[in-house]
Amino acid sequence: MNPSVSIFSIALIAFLCLHHRVHGSSHFEGFDAEDDDVFDDSTELHHSLRPPLVTQSESTTLDLEPPSESDYTPTSKSDPPSQTASKKPSSISFDFWDEDEFEGLPEDDKTTDSPVISENTSPADPQTPDPESASDALDSAIPKKKPSYTVEIVCVSILIAYAINYFTGKRENENLALTWASKFGLKDTIFEKNFSLLGVGEGEDSPLLLKEATNVFKFYASGRRYCHGLLATMELKSRHDLISRLFNSVVPCKDEISFEVYMNDDAMDHIVFAMARKKAAKTMLKELRDLQRFGGLVPVPFGRKWVSEELAVISESKEVAGDMITEVVLDQVFGDKSFEKFGKNFLSLHFSDQHPGKHRKMLLFKFALPDAKHMDDMVRLVALIPYYIDLVGRYRLSSQARNKTEGARQKAAHEAYKELENVRQEALLRKKAERKKILEEAEAKLSAEALRKKEAKERARQMKKSMPKVKMSRGH
Amino acid sequence: MSHSHGNASSANDPRQPSMAKPYTPRPVAPEDLPVDYSGFIAVILGVTGVMFRYKICSWLAIIFCAQSLANMRNLENDLKQISMAMMFAIMGLVTNYLGPNRPATKK
Known part of the structure; x- marks a missing residue:
């Protein structure tokens, strides 16, 4: 099955291109979102001392994605690319925060130690409510939630x-x-x-x-x-x-x-x-x-x-x-x-x-x-x-019946012939009309051109006519 | 069979080898072939699967691809459509299972 192999390879190539593009774009998306988040957090901090907790929970429960991808960007310089930050969004996000302002938070001690440790602990992290969304990012090797397999099994x-x-x-x-x-x-x-x-x-x-x-x-x-x-x-x-x-x-x-x-x-x-x-x-x-x-x-x-x-x-x-x-x-x-x-x-x-x-x-x-x-x-x-x-x-x-059928067939043949003739005539008429239309269009074009020429001539004449007068008037 | 040779004249052999003409397959115009609905459905499902990242659509597209493949009559004609549908379906599956989880799917 040569064609199928080639099809598959094409599909694979297409996927790779798409994958890279999407991945790259997600970087930037995440980066922007993160900036906003940080900004929001800091503004909230100005109001009171307690809010950090609130923002924490918000960022982890409501929307996991923006922090995850945003974390990827700051850490990407130091970490090898294989260490995908998107695996453990919540924990690393703490890591990022605590450097700025949240040193005093008692619950985050474990997670703030180092990114490596946080990655190890994070699968058991109670604050990640939806393991599927966190895990199905890059490698399908990570086992998913059970219900997601039903479609595949059935198909x-x-x-x-x-x-x-x-x-x-x-x-x-x-x-x-x-x-x-x-x-x-x-x-x-x-x-x-x-x-x-x-x-x-x-x-x-x-x-x-x-x-x-x-x-x-x-x-x-x-x-x-x-x-x-x-x-x-x-x-x-x-x-x-x-x-x-x-x-x-x-x-x-x-x-x-x-x-x-x-x-x-x-x-x-x-x-x-x-x-x-x-x-x-x-x-x-x-x-x-x-x-x-x-x-x-x-x-x-x-x-x-x-x-x-x-x-x-x-x-x-x-x-x-x-x-x-x-x-x-x-x-x-x-x-x-x-x-x-x-x-x-x-x-x-x-x-x-x-x-x-x-x-x-x-x-x-x-x-x-x-x-x-x-x-x-x-x-x-x-x-x-x-x-x-x-x-x-x-x-x-019998000859009697034959006469009848003969008549019917002749009639039918005649009708068929007529129909054919009609179709032919219609086609002829249509052709004629088309030709006429083309001619008319050409004529219209020509006449427009002629009209324009005529007008130009007229204008020139008028100009000529008016010029001497002006001159004359000047001369006087 | 006895009834078909009722009278004496038809009792002799009706076969006429000299009149035999070999079979000539009637050329069938491609537009006369039955419409390949399953291929069409497969393409549509495949595109939907890729665009909206519904894996069920991609899977169904593959099933309809199989149907279209099983019912294929004209090799060159149908293979184009089937291969297109198959490509879309596989692409949809690959992006679905191996691709990154985009935030757009959450919102």
């Missing part, structure tokens, strides 16, 4: 837990993804039977999965009729991330897998079709543009077996909806009975020839991933994919 333990969780969660996610891949991507499995190329690399034994992030895995397959590729994206829970894990324990989320099947352009007719649970279907209808534009909720038809009551179907026309929901699908997954059993991992499916983006003709499937032990639960769901590829690839609309 370090969180960090350790985070690190442990990172590795275990990462492995958990990888295991889940690998279980899925071995269930559906190895020999004699659904994808192997349907696609000639599996995996994200080239060649025979290319890796099946591509790890895009710690919790995102991709699986690619290609080489099948009607479509030129299938991309599965597994978005697993952020198990590696302790914070999101805690968050997810409050707001639960699921492992999801979404399949994008890129259909060949000639293999997909005008189909806009989606199915999801009722609530999700409503949001899909609101948020997805192609559904919003072409689709509508399809009511349950009479006299026909239909999907489970939990599901809602969105489609461009009843015809498409009826043809997409076949007997087989109802029997396998979406019928009332089978959906109860196999549908719990179903989230949504969405077929459209009007997807925004590069691939316009796409089939989207979204399922929830069961945990590694229950991977069999989604076999039927995954089997829907090749089934629907074939169904959609073979499907042709």
Whole structure:
């Protein structure tokens, strides 16, 4: 980890600079404060004899800092710098005082002897009320008060837990993804039977999965009729991330897998079709543009077996909806009975020839991933994919419906074109306005210049005019 | 799986090796990546920790740094922010624990 080392060193250097500066500045601050203190003390002394005691207690209890740093300055010449006076503020401050005026104080006998002795005694000095403030000055080796450690202990333990969780969660996610891949991507499995190329690399034994992030895995397959590729994206829970894990324990989320099947352009007719649970279907209808534009909720038809009551179907026309929901699908997954059993991992499916983006003709499937032990639960769901590829690839609309959809698409294309045109025109207008503005500004500048010149000329002429007159008047 | 091969025409192999195209990862624009909130929070906490000398802020900044590091997707892009946050956090801690106790904190 080279970068981290360099970062640390930079931080260290920065700290050293800061430290020196702060330390130096504190000298001067303290010095000034001390001067004031001494001055105050002496003035008080003039009033009476007793005050020394009062000032003593004041200086030690109310504010420890100013005396401490102030003491540092007078003694610094004699003492080596390692002997930091800030350790024992109160005692040394007595030391400083007694030289001036307070020789008679009976309590200070011990402390006034010498600075060295005073330093030894001062830790037990009863007059220092707050040991923490006195001790945490320069070296962290001095043990602090107990409560100040709680933050550190908590934070370090969180960090350790985070690190442990990172590795275990990462492995958990990888295991889940690998279980899925071995269930559906190895020999004699659904994808192997349907696609000639599996995996994200080239060649025979290319890796099946591509790890895009710690919790995102991709699986690619290609080489099948009607479509030129299938991309599965597994978005697993952020198990590696302790914070999101805690968050997810409050707001639960699921492992999801979404399949994008890129259909060949000639293999997909005008189909806009989606199915999801009722609530999700409503949001899909609101948020997805192609559904919003072409689709509508399809009511349950009479006299026909239909999907489970939990599901809602969105489609461009009843015809498409009826043809997409076949007997087989109802029997396998979406019928009332089978959906109860196999549908719990179903989230949504969405077929459209009007997807925004590069691939316009796409089939989207979204399922929830069961945990590694229950991977069999989604076999039927995954089997829907090749089934629907074939169904959609073979499907042709009746001419009547086709006319309708054709019209709708032309209209949409026209609108899109218009919108594009509008945007372009707006951009053009804006450009024009900008150019005009620039020209005007330049003109204004020019005209101002011209005006000034003109004025100057005028003035000169006036001057000329007036000059001879004056002269003349003088001449007379 | 039997249901997907209902009629005779689909019973034969659907695979077409000649049509196979290798995977080409879609280029993702950096602005399309999910926003790195934890890195952002870490920077803010780190700066607060240094400025006001709150050690809890610096510690939290380090925790969020770890989160950001764990969720990192784009190496070059995110490393800048993370390293900045990390620097602030460490600086805050160092000044907090090794720095002198300033009178300003008392008043």
